[in-house]
Amino acid sequence: MLMLSSLLVGALLVNAGARAADIIVKPGQAIQDAVTRAKAGDTILVEPGIYKETVYIDKDDITLRGVIRASQWPTLEGEKIRNDAVLYSGSGITVENLKIVNYKGNGIMGQAGNNFVIRNNWIIDAGIYGIFPEFGKNGLIEHNVLSGIEDAAIYVGMCDNVDVLHNEVFDSVAGIEIENSRHQIVDGNYVHDNTGGILAFITPGLPIKTAYDIIIRNNFVVNNNHVNFAIPGSIVSFVSKGTGITIMAADDVVVENNIITDNEFIGIGIAGLEFISAVRSDPDSEPNADRVQILNNLMWNNGTNALPQVMEPLKAAMPGIKGVDIANLGQGKGGCILEKDRYVSVGLDNYSKCELTSTADTLTYTLAEPVPVRQIAAGEKGKAAYFGICAGCHAYSVKMIGPPTVVVKALYQGRPEALAEYIANPVKKRPDYPEMPPQNYISAEVRLEVAKYMLSVEK
Structure with missing residues (x-):
């Protein structure tokens, strides 16, 4: 039912009634030329082949759709000389069915575009960010496969009302990153073999100062033990190899029905901004992770290489213990955990027992009606x-x-x-x-x- 609902939501995000024409792009032609000709409601259909360019969509209600035939994809090739594959600033943009390889900056980046759909894309070694909506509202990111990204494979930055559903992310530094964003659902993703799996956090000093109301559920978060190859000094360069789910200074995060296994540093780590000493505080960002709810999750073989300050007291209290599933190293308030005794944990003394509850009735955080086109004075x-x-x-x-x-x-x-x-x-x-x-x-x-x-x- 959830998958069906996401497809229906995706249909709602774009003004389907405005569709005017299909514009076909064949190998040897430029996708950007088609964008230049397109009008609101048009669909650009990209035939299988190699396209060496950056595509910038600065119009509203445009669909950029690859045509896949006999497993042959339309491929945007960056050759490690181009920075970005697809940039969009328009509202009501859909990008789907594209293969994107060998860029230096971003695979698909939204620049303040609302009502977006990014789905069914195959993104490999696309630079710093794979899929990166920035300062957008009302979006759907689903059924994408991303690998080899040196910061975050999927990075939702300063966005509201976004669903991240049924993606596979691997061999990257961060698998899925929710930063300074609100009203987010991260559901049904396969997150494996990254440095860190799923992160929900605040970066101080950004224009949006909060991160809250984030649901992380039904994900496979497995074997995220990849060496960290992020740019030294960047936020994600501090993510420890072997991290499953990280919550740093984000509030009202619910972690439910995930399978979290074989992450050697920690299964679930919770901290405030003080955990990273190199990050300066922001007086407008409250630094603690408050009201975190850890509901039913399946966890094993995590934290076998955890911090000494985490493992040593555990080993003293529980001889023979080999790892830790959950560690809270912050000062957040109002947190709760369901069936705490199921897990090896540290720092949860101030966590109460959660009521028996579920987020299953919250099918989507996308909006029933598109956000009005942004008017900029x-x-x-x-x-x-x-x-x-x-x-x-x-x-x-x-x-x-x-x-x-x-x-x-x-x-x-x-x-x-x-x-x-x-x-x-x-x-x-x-x-x-x-x-x-x-x-x-x-x-x-x-x-x-x-x-x-x-x-x-x-x-």
């Missing part, structure tokens, strides 16, 4: 671009993929024109950060406005 263009694009790589005082905003301000304060030029034509200057992708698809006016806004940000 003339004076708000810089802020919108900062939220939808820049904040994907820059936090105020925390190292993400790019340098902290405070560093950018120190370099360019009083020189927004110089920053706008760098945004369009960046040059790699520092070995501890990856090359910044050119943002020359953004108009000169918006580049200048976002430069001014970035230099004015105070937190």
Whole structure:
């Protein structure tokens, strides 16, 4: 029933009544040319073949759909020289049935686009993020397969009302990452052989300061023991090899009916922002993971290589113990656990017993009606671009993929024109950060406005 409901929800996210025409793209033609010709409601059908380009969709109600025949896929090939495969900023965008390989930045990235559907895509070695909706609302990410991503295979950043359903993610640093987002369902995914499986957390210094109301259920979280190959100093570079589910500073997270096995560092880890000493606090982000609910889950053979401060007291109290399923290292309040004695755990003394309950009646967090198209006033263009694009790589005082905003301000304060030029034509200057992708698809006016806004940000 849940799978059926997700398909129905996906149909609701796009204004199907606006569909006007099919535009067919064949090998040797450019997908971007089809996007340029497309009108609201059109479907772009990409035939099997190799397409060496970046596709940018800045219109509303467009479907980009690959045509798969006899196991032959339409393949976007980055050749490790292109940064992004698909970027969209429009509302009502669907991206499906594409194979994406060998990009340096992102496989599919949403830049403040609402009412999105990303499904049935096969993404391999697409750079830093595989599927990355940023600052969007009302989205569905389902039935995608992703591997070889050096930050997060699926990264939901600063989004509301998103369902992440029935995906397979493996051989990446983070499998599924819910960051500074609210009203999220992560359900029915196969998350294996990553450094960390599923993460729900707050990154301090982003424009959205909270993460809450997150359901993590019915997932297979297995053998996430891959070596961490993230960019040194980034948030996910601190994820320990062997982590199943991590909850850091996110509130009202429910963990239910997951199978969590063979994660050598921890099955479920709960912490506040103090757990990562290199992460500076944000006075507007409450640092603890409050009201976490751990309901029925099947767990075994986790935590066989846990932190000494976790294992040593356990071994003293329980001789012969080989691992730990759940560790709470934070100061969060209001947490509860159902049938605590089923698991080997530490730090749950302040957790009460959960009532016998379930999230099964919550079928989706997507909305019954599409979110209205985002209206951006003339004076708000810089802020919108900062939220939808820049904040994907820059936090105020925390190292993400790019340098902290405070560093950018120190370099360019009083020189927004110089920053706008760098945004369009960046040059790699520092070995501890990856090359910044050119943002020359953004108009000169918006580049200048976002430069001014970035230099004015105070937190």
